Structure formats: structure tokens, C-alpha cells
Amino acid sequence: MTGRLHDKVVCITGAAQGIGAGIAETMAKEGARIIIGDVNDDGAKSLAAQIGTTALHLDVSSQEDWQALAAHISERFGKLDILVNNAGLELVKPMRDHSLEDWRGVMAVNVDGIFLGCKTLEALLSKSGKSGSSASVINISSIAGIVGYPDQLAYNTSKGAVRHMSKSLAIEWAAHGDAIRCNSIHPGCIRTPMLEMAVEGWVENGSVPADDPWGAIASLCPLNRVGTPEDIALGAVYLGSDESRFVTGIELVIDGGWVAR
Numbered sequence: 001m002t003g004r005l006h007d008k009v010v011c012i013t014g015a016a017q018g019i020g021a022g023i024a025e026t027m028a029k030e031g032a033r034i035i036i037g038d039v040n041d042d043g044a045k046s047l048a049a050q051i052g053t054t055a056l057h058l059d060v061s062s063q064e065d066w067q068a069l070a071a072h073i074s075e076r077f078g079k080l081d082i083l084v085n086n087a088g089l090e091l092v093k094p095m096r097d098h099s100l101e102d103w104r105g106v107m108a109v110n111v112d113g114i115f116l117g118c119k120t121l122e123a124l125l126s127k128s129g130k131s132g133s134s135a136s137v138i139n140i141s142s143i144a145g146i147v148g149y150p151d152q153l154a155y156n157t158s159k160g161a162v163r164h165m166s167k168s169l170a171i172e173w174a175a176h177g178d179a180i181r182c183n184s185i186h187p188g189c190i191r192t193p194m195l196e197m198a199v200e201g202w203v204e205n206g207s208v209p210a211d212d213p214w215g216a217i218a219s220l221c222p223l224n225r226v227g228t229p230e231d232i233a234l235g236a237v238y239l240g241s242d243e244s245r246f247v248t249g250i251e252l253v254i255d256g257g258w259v260a261r
């Protein structure tokens with residue numbers, strides 16, 4: 001690794017495990033100074049100790065938690081260069097079994113969480129962007145934000161909203177000269193605790209065979225494997241670094257070719 005994020009201050013949500021943890025580890029190797037925000041305090045602290053960084057309690061659906069995080073970043077670092085909105089919840093069941101509470105619970109984390117993060121940290125990001133190279137917001141959507149999948153209506157809809165929110169903010173920040181770029185990443189099947197839980201359900205309902213569920217998922221992917229958090233992290237490093245200085249409003253699909261078929 002070559003210090004592609006040297007001295008950049010980065011906030012990553014939902015980084016106690018899975019894709020967020022992979023992004024934190026990879027960005028730390030590239031020289032970033034990282035703040036992890038997660039509801040899983042023990043997991044976040046343990047990763048922070050491992051990579052030498054800070055963990056703060058953050059429920060992304062809480063405006064008060066975001067305000068406390070912004071105050072901490074302002075006091076400790078005085079700037080924010082990159083915000084990775086990664087925290088997310090999945091809900092797998094047919095629409096007929098979605099309660100309004102289920103629907104709102106998914107939207108609160110996957111959509112409100114990103115709105116609140118962008119809104120609360122906008123001033124810190126803009127200050128940093130205007131004083132050097134542009135700041136970067138990276139929103140983790142999904143291939144489910146581009147194409148439909150059965151039995152996850154709230155999740156798919158929330159990820160479609162993340163895709164559009166990212167483009168709208170990219171244009172709004174450009175129009176106002178805020179010096180903040182904004183892009184979305186759309187992971188395919190990435191082996192994390194979230195996907196492991198989903199796969200248990202697929203085994204139970206017979207959509208993948210119990211003897212080799214991961215092999216079956218890999219065989220559906222043109223590149224014939226399940227992705228890793230590092231696959232996503234490498235895209236996030238590009239979008240966070242100055243290498244992507246002319247890139248805003250894009251949707252970066254990292255899925256081994258899944259939605260290209």
C-alpha cells in the first residue's frame with residue numbers, strides 16, 4: 001500500500017464488522033485517520049484497537065448521535081475529508097409479511113441514516129474540501145438498488161433511494177460550490193455476517209442447497225466467486241482518494257459481473 005489516503009480524516013459508519021470493517025482496515029493501511037461509528041460498541045472498539053483508531057457509539061438514525069460525532073470530529077481533527085455511509089439493515093420476507101414498523105425500521109437506518117450523516121457533517125466536509133482537494137462522500141447502496149430481487153422490498157427500495165440521494169447530493173454540492181463529491185457503491189454478494197444470515201434463510205427455504213450454499217452462490221456470479229469486504233474497500237479507497245477528483249454522481253458496481261448479464 002502506498003499512502004493513497006495519507007492524512008485524510010475518514011468517518012465510517014457500521015464498521016464493527018463486515019464491509020465497513022474491511023473499508024476501515026484498508027483505508028488505515030493507506031494512511032487515513034479513521035473514526036468508526038457503530039451501535040455495536042464492543043465490535044467497534046475491538047477493531048479500533050486493532051487498527052489504531054477511534055470508535056464512537058453511533059446509531060445512524062439518531063440526530064443527537066450524529067451531532068455528538070460531529071462535535072468530536074471537529075474538536076479532535078478540525079476537519080473531515082471522507083464520509084463512508086456504510087451502516088445498513090437487511091430484511092428478508094415477502095411484502096405481504098412486511099409490517100409498517102418493519103418498513104420504517106429499514107428506512108430509518110438505510111435512508112434517514114445517510115440523510116442525517118450528510119446533513120450533520122456537510123459543514124465539516126465542505127470546510128475540508130474548500131481548503132484542499134475536494135471532500136468525498138461514499139454511500140454504500142447495493143445491486144438491489146439497481147435491479148429487483150424478491151422478498152426484500154423495503155431493503156431494495158431503501159438502496160434505490162441511496163443511489164438517487166447520492167446523485168442528487170453530488171449535483172447539489174457541485175451547484176453550491178461546496179467542494180464535496182458524492183458517489184455510491186453497489187456491492188454484489190459479499191461474504192459478511194449480513195450475507196451469512198441471509199444464506200441461512202436461503203438454505204431453509206431451499207433456494208440454495210444445504211451441502212454447498214456458497215458454491216451455489218458463486219456459480220451465479222460471472223466471475224465465479226463470492227466477494228470479500230476488501231473487494232469493496234478497494235473501490236472506496238479510489239472514490240475517497242484524489243485519484244477520483246473528477247468523479248461525482250457515479251454508481252460504482254462491484255459485483256463480479258452479477259448485474260451485467
Ligand SMILES: NC(=O)c1ccc[n+]([C@@H]2O[C@H](COP(=O)([O-])OP(=O)(O)OC[C@H]3O[C@@H](n4cnc5c(N)ncnc54)[C@H](O)[C@@H]3O)[C@@H](O)[C@H]2O)c1
Nearest residue numbers: 014016017018019039059060087088142189190192193194
Ligand atoms: N454483504 C453483502 O452481500 C452486501 C451486498 C450489498 C450491499 N451491502 C451493504 O453493505 C453495507 C454493509 O453490509 P455488511 O454485509 O457488512 O453488513 P453487516 O450486518 O455484516 O454489518 C453492518 C454493520 O452496521 C452496523 N449497524 C447496523 N445498524 C446500525 C445503526 N443503526 N447505526 C450504526 N451502525 C449500525 C452493525 O452493527 C454492523 O457492524 C450495508 O449497507 C449493506 O446493505 C452488503
